Amino acid sequence: MKSRHMRAMQSATSRRLWRSLPWLAALLLLWTASSVFAQAQADADPPGRVAALSWREGSLVFAPAGDEEWTELPANRPLTTGDRLWTDSASRAEVQLGAATLHLGEESHFGISALDDRGAQFILLQGTLNARVRELAQGENFEIDTPNLALRASQPGDYRVDVSDDGRRTRVVVQSGVVTVFGEGGDAIHLGAGQQATFAGRYLAQVQDPAFQGDAFSQWAGERNRAEDLSAAARHVPRGVVGYSQLDAHGTWGQDPTYGEVWYPQTTVADWAPYRYGQWTWVQPWGWTWVDDAPWGFAPFHYGRWAQIGSRWAWVPGRMVARPVYSPALVVFLGGGGSTRFTGWYPLGPGEAWWPAYRTSTRYVNHANFNINLSAYPRNYENHVYRHRANAVTAVRVEDFRPGRPVRDRWQPLPQGVIGQAQVGVAPPRPERRVRELPAPLQRLRAQPPAGAQLPLPSRFWGSRQQREVQRTEQVAPVQQAPQVRQVQPVQQVQPRLIQQQPQQAEPRFIRQQEQPRPPQWEQERAVREQALQRYQQERLQREADHQARQQQWEASRQRQQQDPVRQAQEAVQRQQPQPLVGRQPNAEPPRQHQKVAPPEAQQREGRGQPQQRDDNDERPGRARGWGRG
Numbered sequence: 001m002k003s004r005h006m007r008a009m010q011s012a013t014s015r016r017l018w019r020s021l022p023w024l025a026a027l028l029l030l031w032t033a034s035s036v037f038a039q040a041q042a043d044a045d046p047p048g049r050v051a052a053l054s055w056r057e058g059s060l061v062f063a064p065a066g067d068e069e070w071t072e073l074p075a076n077r078p079l080t081t082g083d084r085l086w087t088d089s090a091s092r093a094e095v096q097l098g099a100a101t102l103h104l105g106e107e108s109h110f111g112i113s114a115l116d117d118r119g120a121q122f123i124l125l126q127g128t129l130n131a132r133v134r135e136l137a138q139g140e141n142f143e144i145d146t147p148n149l150a151l152r153a154s155q156p157g158d159y160r161v162d163v164s165d166d167g168r169r170t171r172v173v174v175q176s177g178v179v180t181v182f183g184e185g186g187d188a189i190h191l192g193a194g195q196q197a198t199f200a201g202r203y204l205a206q207v208q209d210p211a212f213q214g215d216a217f218s219q220w221a222g223e224r225n226r227a228e229d230l231s232a233a234a235r236h237v238p239r240g241v242v243g244y245s246q247l248d249a250h251g252t253w254g255q256d257p258t259y260g261e262v263w264y265p266q267t268t269v270a271d272w273a274p275y276r277y278g279q280w281t282w283v284q285p286w287g288w289t290w291v292d293d294a295p296w297g298f299a300p301f302h303y304g305r306w307a308q309i310g311s312r313w314a315w316v317p318g319r320m321v322a323r324p325v326y327s328p329a330l331v332v333f334l335g336g337g338g339s340t341r342f343t344g345w346y347p348l349g350p351g352e353a354w355w356p357a358y359r360t361s362t363r364y365v366n367h368a369n370f371n372i373n374l375s376a377y378p379r380n381y382e383n384h385v386y387r388h389r390a391n392a393v394t395a396v397r398v399e400d401f402r403p404g405r406p407v408r409d410r411w412q413p414l415p416q417g418v419i420g421q422a423q424v425g426v427a428p429p430r431p432e433r434r435v436r437e438l439p440a441p442l443q444r445l446r447a448q449p450p451a452g453a454q455l456p457l458p459s460r461f462w463g464s465r466q467q468r469e470v471q472r473t474e475q476v477a478p479v480q481q482a483p484q485v486r487q488v489q490p491v492q493q494v495q496p497r498l499i500q501q502q503p504q505q506a507e508p509r510f511i512r513q514q515e516q517p518r519p520p521q522w523e524q525e526r527a528v529r530e531q532a533l534q535r536y537q538q539e540r541l542q543r544e545a546d547h548q549a550r551q552q553q554w555e556a557s558r559q560r561q562q563q564d565p566v567r568q569a570q571e572a573v574q575r576q577q578p579q580p581l582v583g584r585q586p587n588a589e590p591p592r593q594h595q596k597v598a599p600p601e602a603q604q605r606e607g608r609g610q611p612q613q614r615d616d617n618d619e620r621p622g623r624a625r626g627w628g629r630g
Contacts, residue, residue, distance in 0.1 A: 110123070
C-alpha cells in the first residue's frame, strides 16, 4: 500500500515537471535574449575616454573625423577617433589623455586611430612625437603607427618617434620602458630602456644612425612631464581625469564640510556661472558637447559636479574611479515654445544623477554616475538644487544654439515664471549641418598641411574595416645591424597591418647617412625565400584542386544513386538475401567431416588395412588426406 502511494506521488511530480518544461524553456530563451541585447547595447555605447589639447606654442590646425578641410582647433575641444592635427613650423603641442601625454614637434601630422577604454592607437605620418605612458591597465593597448612600421608599448615609459618627411624612415628612441616594433613581414624587435633604432622600409631593415643626444624639443617635453608629475591636482583627483594639470595655475583647493574637497576657479566676471562662457559643438558620437573658453575649462565641465558655496561657484570632483567616464556636458536642458523659443540649461549639483540625451546601456549610465543613487534622482528632475535658481540657468535663442554660436554675448536671463513653465530634460535640436568652430586660417601658416582629400591614409585608421594590400615594390635602405638593438623571434600577437606610402624623392630631415648598394647575399637570400614561397603556393593550390575534384566525384556519385530508384531497390533486395558460401554450390551436399587416416603399416598391423581414398575437395591431383601419399 505504501509503495503504491509512493509511485502515485512520483507520477504526479513527473507530470508537474513535464508541464513546467515549456515555461522553463521560455524563461531561458528570454534570459538569453536579454543578455544578447544588453551586450549589443554595451558595444554601441560611446567611448568613455577622450583626449584634449592641453598646451600649444605657435600655430596648429585640425581636421575633425570624416572632414577633409583643416580648421582652427578651439581650446578645450575634445579629440576622439578620426581627428587629425597639424603643427606649423616652429610650433609645438601637448595632447593629454589622462594616463598618457603626447608631445608633438613642428610640422607633425598626427591622427587618432582609436581611443576608448580598451586602448589608444595613434598614427604619425610625419614629424616628431614624444609619448609619456604613465600607466597601462591589464590588456590595454597603446600603439603608435607610422607609414612603415608599428610600435606597441609593453609597459609604462617614455618613447620618442621620428618620421621622415617622405614617410620611408622611422627612428624609435626608448628612454624608459619596453616597446615592440612590428614590420610588414611578420618580424618583431624589442627595444628596452636606452636603446634606439632607425628602420627603413616596411620590413624592419635597420640603418646605422648616430646615437640620439637630445634636442630642444626633448628638453621641452621633459620639462612638461616633470611639471605634470608635480601637479597639485593629482593629489585630489585621479590622473585619469583629462585636463587635471590645468587646474594648478588657475584656482585653489579647499575643504568644505558638506562636499569635501572642492576647487575654486579664478574668475573675474561678476555674473559668471558654469556652462555660460563657451559654446556648444556637435561632436560624434555624443552629440552636443560643451567647449569652454577658460584655459582650465576641460576637466570641471566633463567630470564631477558644481556647487554654489556662498557667493562663489566651486567644482566638486567627488569620489572617482581611476578612470572616470567622460561626459559631453553635465547639465540638464530646458526648452520653451511659443513666442519665447529658447534652449536653456543648468549645471548638476553634487550627488545628482546625469541622464545622457543619447541612447546608452544601463552599464554606461551606472559607470558615468559612480557613487550616485540613481533612484533618488529620476528623470523628472524635480528635486535638483539649481532647477529653479535664475542665477544658475543660462538660455539662448534656438537660432543661436543650433549653429553653435558663442554663448558669451548671446545668453539672456530667464524670469522665474518662465523657468517654472519650461520643459525639463528635452533634447536640444540637432544642427542642420556640421558646425564649424572657426574658418580655416591657413593663410597665416608657414608650412601648409597636406590636403586631407589627397592624403594616402589607410582605411583601417579612419573607421573602415577594409585593409589595403601592401606590395613589395619600394626601395629599402642598406641592411646594417644597429649596435644597440636585439633581434628576436616573431612574437605571437595580432600584428597591425601597415600602410602603403608612395615613395618620394624628398630627403629625410634627420637621416644623413649615404645609401649604398645592397649586398649580393641579401639578393640571393631574397630569391630563395621567394622561390620557397612560390612552391608553397603551388602545392597549396594543387591540394585545393585535388580536394575539389574528389568533392565533385563524390557529389556526382551521390546524384547518380539518387536518380536510379530501380537500382537502389535491387541493391536493397540483394542485401536482404543470404549470401552463399565461397566455393560451394547452392544445392550441393555439405562436405564430409575430414578424418585423419593412419599409415598403411599401422593399418596392416591392426588387420584393418583400407586403401587410401581421394578427397574430392582437394584440388591438387594425387593429394590424399592423411599423413602419407598414395
